[in-house]
Amino acid sequence: MKNILIIGAGKSSSALIQYLLKTSEKEALFLTIGDIAKENAEKLINNHKNATAIILDVFDKKQREEQVKKADIVISMLPARFHIDVAKDCITFGKHMVTASYVSDEMKALDSFAKEKGLVFMNEIGLDPGIDHMSAMQVIDKIKDAGGKMLLFESFCGGIVAPESDTNLWNYKFTWNPRNVVLAGQGGAAMFIQEGTYKYIPYHKLFRRSEFLEVNGSGKFEAIANRDSLKYRSVYGLDEIPTMYRGTIRKVGFSRAWNIFIQLGMTDDSYTVEASENMSYRDFVNLFLAYSPSDSVELKLRSYLKIDQDDIMWEKLVELDLFSTEKKIGLKNATPAQMLQKILEESWTLAEDDKDMIVMQHLFGYEMNGKKHQIESSFVVLGENQTYTAMSKTVGLPVGIAALKILKGEITTPGVQIPISKEVYEPILKELEAHGIQFTERTTSYLGYNPNNITG
Numbered sequence: 001m002k003n004i005l006i007i008g009a010g011k012s013s014s015a016l017i018q019y020l021l022k023t024s025e026k027e028a029l030f031l032t033i034g035d036i037a038k039e040n041a042e043k044l045i046n047n048h049k050n051a052t053a054i055i056l057d058v059f060d061k062k063q064r065e066e067q068v069k070k071a072d073i074v075i076s077m078l079p080a081r082f083h084i085d086v087a088k089d090c091i092t093f094g095k096h097m098v099t100a101s102y103v104s105d106e107m108k109a110l111d112s113f114a115k116e117k118g119l120v121f122m123n124e125i126g127l128d129p130g131i132d133h134m135s136a137m138q139v140i141d142k143i144k145d146a147g148g149k150m151l152l153f154e155s156f157c158g159g160i161v162a163p164e165s166d167t168n169l170w171n172y173k174f175t176w177n178p179r180n181v182v183l184a185g186q187g188g189a190a191m192f193i194q195e196g197t198y199k200y201i202p203y204h205k206l207f208r209r210s211e212f213l214e215v216n217g218s219g220k221f222e223a224i225a226n227r228d229s230l231k232y233r234s235v236y237g238l239d240e241i242p243t244m245y246r247g248t249i250r251k252v253g254f255s256r257a258w259n260i261f262i263q264l265g266m267t268d269d270s271y272t273v274e275a276s277e278n279m280s281y282r283d284f285v286n287l288f289l290a291y292s293p294s295d296s297v298e299l300k301l302r303s304y305l306k307i308d309q310d311d312i313m314w315e316k317l318v319e320l321d322l323f324s325t326e327k328k329i330g331l332k333n334a335t336p337a338q339m340l341q342k343i344l345e346e347s348w349t350l351a352e353d354d355k356d357m358i359v360m361q362h363l364f365g366y367e368m369n370g371k372k373h374q375i376e377s378s379f380v381v382l383g384e385n386q387t388y389t390a391m392s393k394t395v396g397l398p399v400g401i402a403a404l405k406i407l408k409g410e411i412t413t414p415g416v417q418i419p420i421s422k423e424v425y426e427p428i429l430k431e432l433e434a435h436g437i438q439f440t441e442r443t444t445s446y447l448g449y450n451p452n453n454i455t456g
Helices: 014-027 038-045 061-070 080-093 111-116 131-145 178-182 231-235 254-264 281-286 297-305 312-319 336-348 390-407 422-434
Strands: 002-007 029-035 051-055 073-076 096-099 120-122 149-161 190-194 197-201 211-214 220-225 243-251 356-368 371-382 415-417 440-445
Touching (some): 002 061, 014 390, 038 051, 061 080, 073 080, 073 390, 120 390, 131 422, 149 220, 190 220, 243 254, 254 312, 281 336
Parallel strands (some): 002 029, 073 096
Antiparallel strands (some): 190 243, 356 371, 371 440
């Protein structure tokens, strides 16, 4: 049997493990799923005969190396910053590796070693990044092969709550790592290009510069610019393209409300707060407001941010119990971002039967035979429940399919890579269609960049 080591049994691993278990008999697979919390892995395995759960501390070098040695391929579902030690073990012991994370500089530095040993190190093979790369390159390659010249590429993706489970004023619940949601957009300005003009949006302005879009009959959404859209020009072979923009989808109104947290400083992760464990939610809010012995926290906040009491923004803050004196943070030496995350998780965690929704849309503008055209390509996927979410499906399935095809020798090009070659994207996209992840394409009149879609 072929042995697959999966490190990490978190929110995005459920569909991955389910897929590999379903194919384990036919493909002669045995899964070892390691997590610091063994019960997470045991729950997903559900006593399947072709899998075992183990406690695996990724920082335990001896234990980690022992498990990598036994595997034919390693799938790391850890947070991105923890992949590198696993990757180095895979180089040492000659094992293929798959992750859903962005390629870090440290991972990129292993490229020559992976090629020398004939190892496939597939990265960015989840949803975004992942399905977005593959579906984009499939259309871009078709346009180029037909002699077209690319003029515009815009890509939008988001994990949100499904309409039937949309039960709060924010129209949002956590469908993936809450920490990543709280810290989204930090670490530099958002960079993109529109009609040949470079654009940069600093973090403190990011959530007031959203773009509106309609997706496949599913309604109106807003998109916030991703941090660096420009680097994908060369990745996609679009160095001369005049418009390139990538964004994250949310329901309309989310960005304006989230901007309140940014302006207050609640998303800052650079320092810790003394005595944070004893603070009430109300104390947390008051940290960021001017001292006044007479004015209430509510009055100070409304005055500072110029929010009327009948504004829906105010109702959204109240809904989170931000002004509660009873509820405690309970986190020692926490950063503001960690404290905000704790508060939001109480309100935004998916209930057992809640469903999430993944929305993705690409826009391709191109010129062919002297005429300009535009293709809109999109999909919407609904989750089943709190465990088997649309997020886990769209992240986990491409990871599992890629790992299986590497094991079977159907993907062979070695090195540290992302899924932009036909060898990778054609078979994976084809299999994803069988699992209900399928793009709908329609050709529209070429619209180009529409400044009326931008807010702020």
